[in-house]
Each structure stands twice: as C-alpha cells, then as structure tokens.
Amino acid sequence: MxxxxxxxxxxxxxxxxxxxxxxxxxxxxPPIETQVNEVTRWFTGNFDNSTQVANNPRVPLIDLSTCSVELAGGNQAANTQNLYLQQQSNVFERNSFYSFSQGNDIVNLGVRSVINPEFLSGICNRPKSERIVNFSLEPEKPPAYTK
Known part of the structure; x- marks a missing residue:
C-alpha cells in the first residue's frame, strides 16, 4: 500500500x-436528580382538551391543573417532589397526589387518591407558600373495637 x-x-x-x-x-x-426535576416540570401546569372538543363537540371539555405542593408535618421522604392533580369536567372530577423521587437509577412514582378533595379544591390557584397538603402518607388505622 x-x-x-x-x-x-x-x-x-x-x-x-x-x-x-x-x-x-x-x-x-442525566443524573436521577435532574430526571426527577424534569419529570416534575413536565407534569406541572394547566392543560385542556379544547382542540379535541372543537373537532368533536360530543367529547366533554376536561380541564387539568397540576401544581407543586408541600406536605405538612415533615412526613416527606428526602428528595421527593409532590404534585397535586385536579381534573374536572361537567361529567366527572378526579383528584390525585403524585410523588416523584430518586430510586436506584430510576425515577420512582407514587400515586395516591385524595379522600377529601374539597379541602384541596383550587390549591393550584394559591401562592406556592400556601400550597401545603396536610395528610399522612400512611392510611389511618381504624379504631380498636371494644365491648
């Protein structure tokens, strides 16, 4: 050659x-901490299906609000970001509590139902300093039965 x-x-x-x-x-x-922050950012905001409703008026309009919240009482796991989701239409209302945290090379997701959503209604419209959710992550145990 x-x-x-x-x-x-x-x-x-x-x-x-x-x-x-x-x-x-x-x-x-990217590092898991960065991924947790990105996923939380993607889930946060106000959304609706108005485009779908415009194309098909039989579809109910759905408004979805998701915002960052803090847990009262310090019962939050380290490096966890919490979101409250409120989904409304003239047909239904759904409320959920999302927690994103760091796992071993993954983003952990926890989803819980909200038992008394009326206490949290409109929380996403409040200033961030007032978005405090006061409930335990552990379900309450029923009172002991006595005769």
Whole structure:
C-alpha cells in the first residue's frame, strides 16, 4: 500500500471512531436528580382538551391543573417532589397526589387518591407558600373495637 492510501484510511477510520464516541457521550442519561426535576416540570401546569372538543363537540371539555405542593408535618421522604392533580369536567372530577423521587437509577412514582378533595379544591390557584397538603402518607388505622 502506498503512503497516501494509508493516510486516507487512517483519516476515514479516525472519523468513524470520533463519531461513535460522540454518540456514546450524547446517550448518557442525566443524573436521577435532574430526571426527577424534569419529570416534575413536565407534569406541572394547566392543560385542556379544547382542540379535541372543537373537532368533536360530543367529547366533554376536561380541564387539568397540576401544581407543586408541600406536605405538612415533615412526613416527606428526602428528595421527593409532590404534585397535586385536579381534573374536572361537567361529567366527572378526579383528584390525585403524585410523588416523584430518586430510586436506584430510576425515577420512582407514587400515586395516591385524595379522600377529601374539597379541602384541596383550587390549591393550584394559591401562592406556592400556601400550597401545603396536610395528610399522612400512611392510611389511618381504624379504631380498636371494644365491648
């Protein structure tokens, strides 16, 4: 092989090597803490299906509000972000409590129903400092039965 072919082959192979190493660096996932923050940000906000309703008036309009909340009493696990979700239409109302936290190389998700949603109605319209949810993460035990 002459020197020109050797140099050309070296340049071409170097290009493939650098391209592959750049792809590998781009596919490394961000730290779990960053992922928890991103997922929480994606879930937060106000949404509706008005476009779908405009195309099909038989579909009920659904409004969805999701906001960051704090738990009262310090019963929150470390590095956990909590969201309250209120979904309303003229047909139904749903309320849920979401918790996102760091796991071992994953984002943990916890979803709980809200037993008394009337106490939290409109919480997403309040200032962030007033978005405090006061309930235990553990279900209450029924009182002991005595005769």
């Amino acid at each position: 002459n020197k020109f072919k050797v140099y050309a082959l070296t340049v071409v192979l170097s290009g493939f090597t650098f391209a592959n190493s750049n792809r590998a660096a781009a596919s490394i996932a």
